Amino acid sequence: MTSLVQTIELLKAGNVVALPTETVYGLAGNALNSAAIAKIFATKRRPQDNPLIVHVSGIDMVRNLKLHIPPLAERLAERFWAGALTMVLRREADCPLPHEVSCGLDTAAVRVPDNAIFLEVIKKTMFPLAAPSANLSGSPSPTTAQHVRDDFGEEFPVVDGGACRVGIESTVVMFDDNDAIRILRPGAVTSEMLREYGNVVTDEGGSRHSPGTRYKHYAPRAKVIAVQADAEAFTERTKHERFVIANPETSTLFMFLRQYDQLNADKIFVRLPERSGVGAALYNRIIRAAEFEVTQW
Ligand code: TXA
Ligand code: MG
Numbered sequence: 001m002t003s004l005v006q007t008i009e010l011l012k013a014g015n016v017v018a019l020p021t022e023t024v025y026g027l028a029g030n031a032l033n034s035a036a037i038a039k040i041f042a043t044k045r046r047p048q049d050n051p052l053i054v055h056v057s058g059i060d061m062v063r064n065l066k067l068h069i070p071p072l073a074e075r076l077a078e079r080f081w082a083g084a085l086t087m088v089l090r091r092e093a094d095c096p097l098p099h100e101v102s103c104g105l106d107t108a109a110v111r112v113p114d115n116a117i118f119l120e121v122i123k124k125t126m127f128p129l130a131a132p133s134a135n136l137s138g139s140p141s142p143t144t145a146q147h148v149r150d151d152f153g154e155e156f157p158v159v160d161g162g163a164c165r166v167g168i169e170s171t172v173v174m175f176d177d178n179d180a181i182r183i184l185r186p187g188a189v190t191s192e193m194l195r196e197y198g199n200v201v202t203d204e205g206g207s208r209h210s211p212g213t214r215y216k217h218y219a220p221r222a223k224v225i226a227v228q229a230d231a232e233a234f235t236e237r238t239k240h241e242r243f244v245i246a247n248p249e250t251s252t253l254f255m256f257l258r259q260y261d262q263l264n265a266d267k268i269f270v271r272l273p274e275r276s277g278v279g280a281a282l283y284n285r286i287i288r289a290a291e292f293e294v295t296q297w
Pocket of ligand 2: 133
């Protein structure tokens with residue numbers, strides 16, 4: 001078991017540590033240290049053109065990072081931070097973040113995680129933490145400390161904060177102009193919630209703005225069959241199947257996918273939810289796990 005004191009020492013020395021957030025576990029390293037960033041990419045075997053989210057303790061830290069904060073971003077931060085909203089902001093000339101964090105883009109993604117352990121670590125180290133989800137690239141994001149160990153064994157310490165409350169990764173947005181919010185990755189902060197603050201455009205799988213959405217994601221080893229059907233038809237057609245998710249929820253989707261893999265499932269049937277509210281984010285994760293194939297019953 002790694003103590004908080006050890007965690008902080010390790011991070012200060014440029015090492016990586018897995019930490020809990022309210023969304024999924026993150027593989028954290030000092031966002032201001034190029035060597036730590038390189039370690040994150042190498043450990044995760046992450047493609048070199050998929051930028052990282054920088055986790056901060058609040059908007060003041062974003063200001064110190066010399067990222068441009070439009071008024072709309074300020075309002076969203078007030079409403080949704082700490083929480084599952086990541087904002088892509090433009091770097092100013094004197095932004096101290098190494099370019100490796102955002103893979104040479106002229107922007108950086110920031111969020112304040114709603115997790116007491118994570119926030120305590122930022123407060124104690126006094127630097128922002130770059131942290132992608134702590135899974136091997138391509139596998140479902142980890143929602144427990146055990147999931148992280150299943151992917152990486154003892155490669156780095158894992159701080160156990162229990163199961164993640166939200167269970168899917170944060171909503172990622174960027175700003176097209178002063179009152180337009182572009183959703184690059186849907187999450188628990190929904191387009192309905194964001195609509196109160198400006199025009200919302202969705203850009204799922206929009207590779208132009210969000211490098212990460214190009215890559216295969218969330219996929220277990222088993223074949224995921226994403227099904228559009230009403231509850232009754234779905235239940236009837238899957239009554240002899242062992243690996244079924246009839247009513248997916250954010251807090252358990254990745255957990256079930258991983259659990260079924262461990263039971264050597266060859267097929268997992270998942271019923272697609274309505275694409276409203278957080279259903280839009282669930283839908284997105286399920287069709288990605290199913291490699292974009294949808295079956296109608
Ligand atoms: O909930 C979360 O966001 C979790 C926890 C650990 O905070 N983190 C997470 O990180 O999901 P990751 O690396 O798995 O996903 C980051 C996403 C990717 O889709 C990436 O392309 C996008 O954010 N991203 C990061 N920086 C970006 C930038 N400057 N411009 C556009 N997209 C960016
Ligand atoms: Mg990820």
